[in-house]
Amino acid sequence: KAGVTQTPRYLIKTRGQQVTLSCSPISGHRSVSWYQQTPGQGLQFLFEYFSETQRNKGNFPGRFSGRQFSNSRSEMNVSTLELGDSALYLCASSLAGGQGQPQHFGDGTRLSIL
Amino acid sequence: AQSVTQLGSHVSVSEGALVLLRCNYSSSVPPYLFWYVQYPNQGLQLLLKYTSAATLVKGINGFEAEFKKSETSFHLTKPSAHMSDAAEYFCAVRVPSGYGGSQGNLIFGKGTKLSVKP
Numbered sequence: 231k232a233g234v235t236q237t238p239r240y241l242i243k244t245r246g247q248q249v250t251l252s253c254s255p256i257s258g259h260r261s262v263s264w265y266q267q268t269p270g271q272g273l274q275f276l277f278e279y280f281s282e283t284q285r286n287k288g289n290f291p292g293r294f295s296g297r298q299f300s301n302s303r304s305e306m307n308v309s310t311l312e313l314g315d316s317a318l319y320l321c322a323s324s325l326a327g328g329q330g331q332p333q334h335f336g337d338g339t340r341l342s343i344l
Numbered sequence: 345a346q347s348v349t350q351l352g353s354h355v356s357v358s359e360g361a362l363v364l365l366r367c368n369y370s371s372s373v374p375p376y377l378f379w380y381v382q383y384p385n386q387g388l389q390l391l392l393k394y395t396s397a398a399t400l401v402k403g404i405n406g407f408e409a410e411f412k413k414s415e416t417s418f419h420l421t422k423p424s425a426h427m428s429d430a431a432e433y434f435c436a437v438r439v440p441s442g443y444g445g446s447q448g449n450l451i452f453g454k455g456t457k458l459s460v461k462p
Contacts, residue, residue: 234387236387263449263450265450272452272453272454272455273434273450273452273455275449275450275451278449286449288449320387320388322388322450330376330393330395330396330440332378332390332393333390333450334390335380335387335388335389336387337385337386337387338386338387
C-alpha cells in the first residue's frame with residue numbers, strides 16, 4: 231500500500247511569490263492535515279481537511295490556505311511568501327472515524343525562501 | 345488546552361544501553377498519545393499509540409511506552425539501543441473527538457534527538 235506522497239520534495243522561492251504544495255493521502259484515507267516544521271517553532275498544525283471541507287485550523291495567517299479534492303488529495307497554498315515561511319511542510323492522512331486512528335506522514339516538502 | 349513537554353532536547357546513550365525518552369502531557373480529558381520518529385530528510389513514522397486500552401503499549405523496533413495517568417506521563421523506552429535508533433523522537437497528544445477534539449490535529453512536543461555511541 232503506497233504511503234502519503236508529497237510533491238515536490240524541494241522548492242526554492244523568493245519573497246513575495248506564492249507556492250502550491252501537493253499531497254496524495256494513503257488510499258482510503260479521507261482526513262488530510264498539514265503541519266509546518268521549523269527548528270525554532272517545532273511542529274505546528276496548519277489545518278485539516280475532511281470530505282473537501284476544512285474541519286480545523288491552526289493559528290496561521292490567511293496567507294496560508296488549502297483545499298481538498300473529491301479524491302481526498304489536498305493542496306496547500308502560501309501567498310506573498312516571507313523569509314519566515316522557510317520550513318518543512320508535512321502532510322498527514324488518517325482514516326475517517328474510529329477513535330485513536332493515527333496520522334501517517336509523508337516525507338514533506340522543504341520550502342526555502344530567498 | 346493540551347500541551348506536551350519532552351524533557352531533554354538531546355539524549356545520548358551507548359549502543360546496548362537502555363533508552364528512556366521522557367514525555368509529559370497536559371490535558372483536561374483522557375487523551376490519545378503517540379510517539380513518532382523522524383530520520384534526517386524524512387517525514388514522521390509512527391512508533392506507537394495509546395488509545396485508552398492497555399497502559400503499556402508496544403510499538404515497532406522494540407520500543408514501548410507506559411501511560412501513567414497519575415504522573416501525566418508517557419515515556420518511551422527501549423531495553424537495548426541500536427545505532428539505527430539515532431533519530432529525533434516526537435511525543436504528541438490529541439483530544440478524542442468525543443471531547444471536542446479533532447482527529448486531524450496533533451499537538452507535538454519539541455522533540456528529543458537521540459544519539460547512540462558505539
